[in-house]
Amino acid sequence: MHVRKYRKREHVENYLRAEHQGDPLFGDIFLPHISLPEVNIGEIDTTTRYLGREVPFPLMINAMTGGTDFTEDINADLSELARRFALPMAVGSETIALEDPSAEESFRIVRRNIGEAGIVLANLNGNLRVEDARRAVDLIDADALQIHLNPAQELAMSEGDRDFRGITERIARVTEALEVPVMVKEVGFGMDASVIESLYAIGVRYVDISGFGGTNFFEVEDMRCSTVDMTDLYDWGIPTAYALYNAVALQKEGLHITASGGIRSSLDVVKALVIGADMVGISGEILKYLIHGGLDYASVYLEDLLYKVRVLMVLVGAKDIQELREVPWRATGRLLELMR
Numbered sequence: 519m520h521v522r523k524y525r526k527r528e529h530v531e532n533y534l535r536a537e538h539q540g541d542p543l544f545g546d547i548f549l550p551h552i553s554l555p556e557v558n559i560g561e562i563d564t565t566t567r568y569l570g571r572e573v574p575f576p577l578m579i580n581a582m583t584g585g586t587d588f589t590e591d592i593n594a595d596l597s598e599l600a601r602r603f604a605l606p607m608a609v610g611s612e613t614i615a616l617e618d619p620s621a622e623e624s625f626r627i628v629r630r631n632i633g634e635a636g637i638v639l640a641n642l643n644g645n646l647r648v649e650d651a652r653r654a655v656d657l658i659d660a661d662a663l664q665i666h667l668n669p670a671q672e673l674a675m676s677e678g679d680r681d682f683r684g685i686t687e688r689i690a691r692v693t694e695a696l697e698v699p700v701m702v703k704e705v706g707f708g709m710d711a712s713v714i715e716s717l718y719a720i721g722v723r724y725v726d727i728s729g730f731g732g733t734n735f736f737e738v739e740d741m742r743c744s745t746v747d748m749t750d751l752y753d754w755g756i757p758t759a760y761a762l763y764n765a766v767a768l769q770k771e772g773l774h775i776t777a778s779g780g781i782r783s784s785l786d787v788v789k790a791l792v793i794g795a796d797m798v799g800i801s802g803e804i805l806k807y808l809i810h811g812g813l814d815y816a817s818v819y820l821e822d823l824l825y826k827v828r829v830l831m832v833l834v835g836a837k838d839i840q841e842l843r844e845v846p847w848r849a850t851g852r853l854l855e856l857m858r
């Protein structure tokens with residue numbers, strides 16, 4: 519447990535020191551500029567439905583942290599941001615709180631700040647039993663449970679899991695038993711279409727493809743423990759734009775797709791929505807603004823981002839999120855090569 523506590527802080531610190539900038543391939547997406555927009559920016563409608571409720575933007579603060587005093591402060595600030603902008607927020611892995619009651623408060627604070635009206639997602643890894651899932655959800659009165667798939671990260675950790683057998687069955691049991699929806703997510707290496715098919719077959723209807731191009735857990739873990747040097751694998755993973763394109767192309771009925779991994783700007787958010795994401799998640803970039811500049815600095819970043827999403831909607835001639843999905847986009851470069 520001690521190791522887990524240090525790990526949480528190291529993840530945040532190492533993320534901030536990480537240097538390897540991946541490419542989610544959003545730069546390979548071309549959107550048309552419409553000079554004749556019959557649109558009033560004041561009437562742009564960015565509302566969308568998420569987990570059965572209306573939210574003002576298809577943007578969420580994705581899973582990061584919790585479990586220690588240091589991370590409790592971060593969760594307090596992240597949930598304050600979520601409250602200000604009415605964004606859904608996922609907490610970081612709650613395993614630590616299942617093992618140590620003193621860690622519970624660092625997660626509870628998120629629900630308290632966001633209030634009953636907001637959307638909060640619980641988070642656990644794939645080693646979970648149904649009773650763990652229930653406890654993680656109950657602790658923060660969660661609207662859904664995220665289960666993260668992170669085999670690459672585990673294999674890079676000296677203390678990480680080595681045997682992943684039985685994970686599909688465990689997820690199936692939890693998905694079947696839980697009263698709230700289960701969302702299965704990656705942590706920045708991307709989710710292949712075949713994985714989404716397997717998850718869909720066991721009843722999962724929410725996925726976050728969390729692709730390559732942002733937070734890089736090979737690098738983050740490398741900075742913690744150097745038993746094996748992972749430097750030559752820093753480019754491993756499915757770029758977010760490509761993973762998202764493949765997920766949307768499956769056209770699975772009732773499948774809700776979240777796009778995360780390397781979302782930094784309003785243009786990334788808009789491009790993810792144009793490709794067909796139902797929700798867009800940001801983790802690392804918000805953390806950077808928060809730690810380097812504080813709560814108000816991070817708040818200005820989000821305010822600017824959300825304003826520029828509306829600017830871009832005018833410039834592609836889309837009055838609402840549905841029209842954004844109909845914008846004809848073109849792929850170039852490496853993304854186009856992969857799509858062929």
Ligand code: FNR
Pocket residue numbers: 529530533580581582583609610611641664665666703704705706728729731732733778779780781799800801802803805
């Ligand atoms: C994460 N992420 C993560 N995901 C998860 O499901 N449970 C977790 O506990 C964590 N912990 C965590 C800590 C830190 C410091 C970071 C930066 C990220 C992964 C996160 O939710 C997301 O999938 C990836 O970070 C990719 O998105 P970004 O960071 O590129 O926007």
